[in-house]
Amino acid sequence: MTSVLLKGVTKTFGKTIAVNNIDLEIPDKQFVVLVGPSGCGKTTTLRMVAGLEELSGGEVYIGERLVNDVPPKDRNIAMVFQNYALYPHMNVYKNMAMGLQLRKFSRDEIDRRVRDAAKMLRIGDLLDRKPAQLSGGERQRVAMGRAIVRKPEVFLFDEPLSNLDAKLRIRMRAEIKQLHARIETTVIYVTHDQVEAMTLADEIVVMNNGVIMQRGAPLDVYRNPKNLFVAGFIGAPSMNFLNVRLVSVDGDSRLKADGMDLGLPEGKFRSSGEWIGRELILGVRPEQIHPATTEQPQQDHEWIEGMVEVLEPLGSETLVHLRAGNQEIVAMCDPDRTPTMNSKMRFWIDMNKIQLFDPASESSIA
Numbered sequence: 185m186t187s188v189l190l191k192g193v194t195k196t197f198g199k200t201i202a203v204n205n206i207d208l209e210i211p212d213k214q215f216v217v218l219v220g221p222s223g224c225g226k227t228t229t230l231r232m233v234a235g236l237e238e239l240s241g242g243e244v245y246i247g248e249r250l251v252n253d254v255p256p257k258d259r260n261i262a263m264v265f266q267n268y269a270l271y272p273h274m275n276v277y278k279n280m281a282m283g284l285q286l287r288k289f290s291r292d293e294i295d296r297r298v299r300d301a302a303k304m305l306r307i308g309d310l311l312d313r314k315p316a317q318l319s320g321g322e323r324q325r326v327a328m329g330r331a332i333v334r335k336p337e338v339f340l341f342d343e344p345l346s347n348l349d350a351k352l353r354i355r356m357r358a359e360i361k362q363l364h365a366r367i368e369t370t371v372i373y374v375t376h377d378q379v380e381a382m383t384l385a386d387e388i389v390v391m392n393n394g395v396i397m398q399r400g401a402p403l404d405v406y407r408n409p410k411n412l413f414v415a416g417f418i419g420a421p422s423m424n425f426l427n428v429r430l431v432s433v434d435g436d437s438r439l440k441a442d443g444m445d446l447g448l449p450e451g452k453f454r455s456s457g458e459w460i461g462r463e464l465i466l467g468v469r470p471e472q473i474h475p476a477t478t479e480q481p482q483q484d485h486e487w488i489e490g491m492v493e494v495l496e497p498l499g500s501e502t503l504v505h506l507r508a509g510n511q512e513i514v515a516m517c518d519p520d521r522t523p524t525m526n527s528k529m530r531f532w533i534d535m536n537k538i539q540l541f542d543p544a545s546e547s548s549i550a
């Protein structure tokens with residue numbers, strides 16, 4: 185059983201608070217992804233778990249053991265970095281064997297582990313090559329192999345795919361997922377790429393400015409972001425944010441803005457009563473807005489009218505930039521039913537999927 189527990193962990197560099205009093209439990213065998221914009225404290229958090237960075241405050245436990253004062257080599261963790269850090273003068277075999285040699289494993293044991301890992305990572309044919317003779321993806325596999333042979337209790341990955349081209353990144357992403365299913369080890373994985381986070385994680389931890397904004401299963405966070413930051417960060421293209429006012433018309437709650445008048449489904453926002461007459465931010469994802477091909481809406485769909493200003497065909501779908509009143513909205517449309525430029529037309533919004541946020545606290549309203 186190797187869970188990782190962070191209790192009130194803080195790291196300051198001079199006046200910079202890189203990590204600000206975070207509490208985080210990573211259950212045994214889980215694949216947890218720390219995601220957030222550049223500088224939010226992901227690497228620093230990981231380095232504190234690894235023992236490469238001293239804590240300014242708080243406690244780190246690996247399993248049952250408080251490891252604050254345990255040196256990195258005695259923590260039974262393995263870290264895979266963005267730049268792989270392979271030894272250029274050693275061949276693949278040596279690169280993978282090195283850590284075990286330093287730990288005085290027998291030659292037979294080392295050989296068995298290196299060959300097992302190489303087979304799992306499909307680099308068995310490359311053991312005699314030097315890093316310079318490998319592709320980016322192969323180097324990445326060697327770096328993972330070097331971590332795997334140690335059979336660590338916890339794997340730490342810091343943006344391991346960011347040096348690879350887009351296609352290879354997608355393939356390696358799938359391989360890392362398969363690998364985790366096979367080796368069943370606790371993983372903490374850092375990325376600033378929200379797609380990578382969504383696809384890999386059992387649980388994602390969204391960070392900003394050294395604090396945890398939200399954690400949860402990827403789809404749960406996607407569907408129920410707790411605040412504007414998470415809502416805007418998770419999901420591509422980003423959620424639309426529209427300034428609206430909540431009003432009550434004959435007992436029904438409606439969201440109004442210039443050129444917009446949307447009925448709220450009854451009971452969807454239990455506390456909406458308190459917000460009558462006030463400004464709110466309406467969050468709606470591009471895929472929840474559809475061109476209105478019929479006059480009859482589905483249940484709880486409301487329409488907006490917009491001027492089509494920009495079309496971005498992506499192949500599988502087309503992004504349509506609309507202007508509705510004084511606000512800009514992006515909708516994701518079926519390329520076979522894409523509206524024409526500079527036309528004014530109606531779009532349905534699925535009101536059961538929208539989010540509402542308090543502009544002052546930036547928190548979601550339930």
Ligand SMILES: Nc1ncnc2c1ncn2[C@@H]1O[C@H](COP(=O)(O)OP(=O)(O)OP(=O)(O)O)[C@@H](O)[C@H]1O
Pocket residue numbers: 197200201202220221222223224225226227228229375376
């Ligand atoms: N050794 C250091 N000395 C001073 N400041 C540091 C040091 N390491 C990190 N920082 C600062 O701490 C903050 C968090 O940095 P960190 O590297 O953890 O961010 P990150 O989330 O990993 O970002 P990225 O996605 O760019 O890798 C940043 O403001 C950074 O400038």
Ligand SMILES: [Mg+2]
Pocket residue numbers: 226227228
């Ligand atoms: Mg980093």
